[in-house]
Amino acid sequence: MSDSFSEESKAELKKLMDSYPDRMSAVMNALHLAQREFGHISYEALEALSKEMGLPVQQLEDTASFYTMYFKEPVGENVIWVCQTLPCALRGSADIFDYLKEKLDIDAGETTSDKRFTLMKAECLASCGTAPMMQVNDDYFEDLTEQKIDKILGKFD
Numbered sequence: 001m002s003d004s005f006s007e008e009s010k011a012e013l014k015k016l017m018d019s020y021p022d023r024m025s026a027v028m029n030a031l032h033l034a035q036r037e038f039g040h041i042s043y044e045a046l047e048a049l050s051k052e053m054g055l056p057v058q059q060l061e062d063t064a065s066f067y068t069m070y071f072k073e074p075v076g077e078n079v080i081w082v083c084q085t086l087p088c089a090l091r092g093s094a095d096i097f098d099y100l101k102e103k104l105d106i107d108a109g110e111t112t113s114d115k116r117f118t119l120m121k122a123e124c125l126a127s128c129g130t131a132p133m134m135q136v137n138d139d140y141f142e143d144l145t146e147q148k149i150d151k152i153l154g155k156f157d
């Protein structure tokens with residue numbers, strides 16, 4: 001994998017920085033872009049971002065390390081976040097998590113051997129009215145049942 005941004009991503013980053021009053025305000029979206037480009041927020045990704053944004057690596061790392069949505073280690077092609085907070089817990093999110101765990105044969109924070117899925121536990125994803133729910137990449141799946149999960153995972157075949 002390259003240790004610098006593609007020309008296309010550099011242009012996207014510049015546009016992003018131009019849309020904020022200062023560079024620091026663009027950091028969270030810039031980290032998302034870096035994660036998309038590099039797969040996770042590695043030291044190389046932080047260095048490349050630092051070079052493009054003119055901000056210290058440490059400043060970028062401080063932000064990246066605070067939020068769970070920035071991956072510090074490589075993840076699978078699809079990342080599943082299962083909400084574990086009270087409204088989802090009351091509607092069976094632990095069983096949903098266990099079903100996924102068994103079906104994918106991985107635990108929280110692990111990736112399947114074929115690198116297709118990473119399973120994570122999440123705090124409230126702001127969809128409590130449709131609990132239990134999970135997020136797969138950028139999409140929400142709600143009112144989950146085991147049957148629904150089978151269908152959802154089938155879409156990623």
Ligand code: FES
Nearest residue numbers: 083088125127128
């Ligand atoms: S508690 Fe699960 S989405 Fe809010």
